[in-house]
Amino acid sequence: MVDRPTETIDLKKQLKHLYNPPVGKAVFVEVPEFSYLMVDGRGLPDGPDAIAAIEALYSVAYALKFSVKKEQAIDFSVMPLEGLWWSNNMDDFVHTNKAGWLWTYMIMQPEFITHALVEKVIDEVRKKKNPPALGKVRFASLAEGMSAQIMHIGPYSEEGPNIEKIHRLIKESGHTFEGARQKHHEIYLSDPRRTAPEKWKTVVRQPYV
Template identity: 40%
Template sequence: MKVDLKKSLDSYRARANEFRVLDVPAMQYLAIDGHGAPLSGDFSAAIGAVYPLAYKLKFASKQDLDRDYVVMPLEGLWWADDMSSFTTARDKTQWDWTLMIMTPEWITQEMFDAAVAKVASKDRPAKLDEVRLETLAESRCVQTLHVGSFDDEVSVLAEMHDRFIPEQGFAMTGKHHEIYLSDFRRVEPAKLRTILRQPVRAA
């Protein structure tokens, strides 16, 4: 039986035009860091490294553990020295990012290392050695679903950051988190579905 963790984990649920406070459990990810505008050459190379590993791990889990699962969507952590570059100036050259794909907790470091070796043996991605397996613990977060282009996120983020989070007695902490429920390489911008998440703490 193939498991789809998007459907069973509450942290992958969100509605448009609704901000929700939730506690996100610690989860394990494939992760790779970079800097600069989305869809730059560096960004595309990072995607080209993380996806082959994600699928190699899925097949290993099915074959070796008899535990099949749906590969999870691409996610991104985003930050900058001046966070206004996300909501006002939109200077994408100043953005830092970590691209991630969540992997089930039963995927071990040994399985990851074996998957890296197998991916490296044929058409080795340029950034393969930069991918790591790590755990992210975000805890209390606010999130919503955005439908539309990435540049249209500005007003939603401003509402989340400047109104909802302070009104709930929180302050922002951690990094802006996006979960790409749509494949932005194939879906037109107006139809993109993206979960926007912001970790928070008591103000």
């Protein structure tokens, strides 16, 4: 345990251009490589596998936060939940056949988080509470590169017009994307348990080539 003033880090503020795009206006951003805790799965966004994945991710994310604060005197904010969405048959995605959707839920981590620290913390979480999906948590990097994104306000089911805006911006600029490779990305800034659906804030992002 270190004995020095605690440093405070809020990545969401440092990366404001990536986590606070304009409401209703699609914009271009470049997303560099970041490290994430991830859990992969398939099926309904609110199904049991998804709920278990989210529980495991937050368990490890908060354990990392407390471990780093204690051992390194760095207090960093836990980042919001994010999700990548696609399907092996993108017709299922377009036509909202959610049972066939593939997903990766994830939480971004600061650059000083290491594989060794994640493994150590996962062992600690396993001894204390051992959430069902803990064994599926992995630590990996993702570099999306050039992307278009927009802030959506309201229920997830009403994202359609905003998704169309970012797709239109990409196509009108002469670029393309393949949904199974450049995956639809959502960043959930609101806690649906505490916020009315009409006030939910979600960053909707689409990488392109």
